Structures are given as structure tokens and as C-alpha cells.
Amino acid sequence: MAKTDKLVIYHNPRCTKSRETLALIETKKPEIVEYLKTPPSATELKSLLKKLGLNVQEIIRKKESLFIEKYKDKKLSDEKWMEVLVKNPILIERPIVVKGNKAVIGRPPENVLTLL
Numbered sequence: 001m002a003k004t005d006k007l008v009i010y011h012n013p014r015c016t017k018s019r020e021t022l023a024l025i026e027t028k029k030p031e032i033v034e035y036l037k038t039p040p041s042a043t044e045l046k047s048l049l050k051k052l053g054l055n056v057q058e059i060i061r062k063k064e065s066l067f068i069e070k071y072k073d074k075k076l077s078d079e080k081w082m083e084v085l086v087k088n089p090i091l092i093e094r095p096i097v098v099k100g101n102k103a104v105i106g107r108p109p110e111n112v113l114t115l116l
Helices: 018-029 042-052 066-072 078-087 109-115
Strands: 009-012 031-034 096-099 101-104
Touching: 009 018, 018 109, 042 078, 042 096, 042 101, 096 109, 101 109
Parallel strands: 009 031
Antiparallel strands: 009 096, 096 101
């Protein structure tokens, strides 16, 4: 398997969907990034968004209490949202699974099957 074919999962072990997604791809021996412990930089986040084919506002967890308390009614630029997500990775939708130049959000976990 070429290095670009390696699966990478941005994982939160406390999240049910993230654990379910990891269980689906475990046999592929994915690289596990616990993104709350090692948050992606703005550059990494931009790369993830490109692979996902989404904009920054589409990966924000809008049901997260931090979002509701601090950001719900804010109109921020994409650049500002990037800063918010880098500082508060709990607000990044999870899990994100990457293979080469493609990525999917594992909600529902079966979404990752498109990468396999």
C-alpha cells in the first residue's frame, strides 16, 4: 500500500460515532490522530477542507455547547472561523477520515466505506 493510500482518522475516543467509524476501518490499520490532543493547524485544516470538498462553516459542530454559548449568532469570516476551530478543536465535526486526496466525515460511520 502506497503512503498516499494510508487511512488517517481524526478521532475523539469519547465520541460514539468516532468509535464506530474507527471500528469499521480498524483492519486497515489507520493512523489515529486524537485531534483534541493534537489539533490541526490552520494549514492542515485547509487541506482537510479541500479533501472534504467543504467550506469551514460546514464542519462546525453547531450542537456543541461551546458553539451555542459563544458563537451561535456570530457572523464570522471563514478566516476567523479557521482561528476559532484551531483554538477550539472540539468544534470540528468528527470523525474525519482521510485517504490520499479524499476525505469524508464519518457521520454516519458508513460514509467511510466510500474511501475503502
